[in-house]
Amino acid sequence: MLSSYCFSLAGRDHIKYHMPCHDSSMIQAVSSSWGLAVVADGVGSCKHAEVASDIAVKEVAELIIKQFPPYTSDDRAYFSVIHAAMHGAANAIEAYVEEHDEGNEMEYQTTLSVAVMNKNTLYYGNAGDSGIIGLDNKGRYHVVTKKQNDDLGRVYSMPSNRLFEIGKANFVPAAVLCLTDGLLDCVVPSVLHNSEFPINVPFANMFVTYALGLEKFKEPEAVEDCKNMLISYLQSDECKSMNDDLSVAALINTNSDLQKEDIQRKEPEIDFYALKWDEVSVYPSTETRNTVFRKFVRDNNPDWTEEQIDDLLKKYSSESNEDNLSMSKSD
Numbered sequence: 001m002l003s004s005y006c007f008s009l010a011g012r013d014h015i016k017y018h019m020p021c022h023d024s025s026m027i028q029a030v031s032s033s034w035g036l037a038v039v040a041d042g043v044g045s046c047k048h049a050e051v052a053s054d055i056a057v058k059e060v061a062e063l064i065i066k067q068f069p070p071y072t073s074d075d076r077a078y079f080s081v082i083h084a085a086m087h088g089a090a091n092a093i094e095a096y097v098e099e100h101d102e103g104n105e106m107e108y109q110t111t112l113s114v115a116v117m118n119k120n121t122l123y124y125g126n127a128g129d130s131g132i133i134g135l136d137n138k139g140r141y142h143v144v145t146k147k148q149n150d151d152l153g154r155v156y157s158m159p160s161n162r163l164f165e166i167g168k169a170n171f172v173p174a175a176v177l178c179l180t181d182g183l184l185d186c187v188v189p190s191v192l193h194n195s196e197f198p199i200n201v202p203f204a205n206m207f208v209t210y211a212l213g214l215e216k217f218k219e220p221e222a223v224e225d226c227k228n229m230l231i232s233y234l235q236s237d238e239c240k241s242m243n244d245d246l247s248v249a250a251l252i253n254t255n256s257d258l259q260k261e262d263i264q265r266k267e268p269e270i271d272f273y274a275l276k277w278d279e280v281s282v283y284p285s286t287e288t289r290n291t292v293f294r295k296f297v298r299d300n301n302p303d304w305t306e307e308q309i310d311d312l313l314k315k316y317s318s319e320s321n322e323d324n325l326s327m328s329k330s331d
Contacts, residue, residue, distance in 0.1 A: 006249035023247035037249035041180035090159035109157035122169035136171035182244030201265035211252035
């Protein structure tokens with residue numbers, strides 16, 4: 001049995017400025033054994049972002065359900081269906097604009113992430129900087145899709161861009177989460193990108209572990225409890241730094257032998273001083289960089305002497321200078 005749920009929450013910034021939620025999400029049964037999860041994030045700079053995301057989610061789900069071949073063993077057939085459905089969703093947005101707001105195509109842009117899963121297989125499609133993570137039946141999380149951004153960080157959104165990433169997971173899935181970037185960036189934080197485990201496992205578990213080994217008759221109540229717990233947590237002060245809209249669409253195999261204690265993780269070794277030095281390196285003034293860095297160190301180590309702070313500052317400033325020198329020589 002696949003347990004599933006989805007929700008979309010307006011971000012704190014959108015609430016503050018009386019803006020609508022630009023995200024959309026959906027879960028559907030494709031057949032008795034296959035489930036579908038979809039999220040879309042309307043691009044915030046567009047006037048009608050919420051319209052684009054709503055159309056994308058509904059259209060891609062409808063097309064996949066109509067065309068999905070549940071019994072074939074040919075991966076290419078599934079790839080073709082997802083690819084065609086994503087194009088169909090992009091076409092539907094363009095058709096809407098042509099009928100209702102001709103000439104304003106760039107005001108209707110969105111990302112789109114879609115996953116189709118049964119107890120053995122996960123197929124997926126992605127466009128833009130939303131994304132998909134999966135949990136395999138051995139207890140390891142995987143970042144399934146890549147973000148689609150240009151060198152300046154701007155998202156490749158649809159329908160103006162159709163750089164669809166279509167694929168099949170190379171593991172047996174216990175769960176899959178489709179996430180818009182407001183959540184994705186917290187489940188897969190940048191500070192863990194080079195770690196052995198790039199997933200924030202305790203946070204990801206909040207979306208998944210309620211369903212592992214869940215009995216069928218308990219499933220409806222467990223889903224509702226999980227959703228309420230997540231929504232309450234995401235709206236609490238614990239998550240006050242998460243200002244973007246937040247969406248998740250989840251599919252979890254309740255018949256998997258995986259248990260919460262089997263999920264793999266390791267405490268990451270994160271050098272927060274190095275991260276802070278990288279952050280302040282954008283300041284052109286050496287004095288400003290040093291002042292901001294020193295304040296960060298002092299705030300986190302109130303018992304340190306000025307000499308200790310000076311030594312740490314010298315360490316990171318000298319490492320930065322060595323890196324710059326190395327780069328200039330290689331050039």
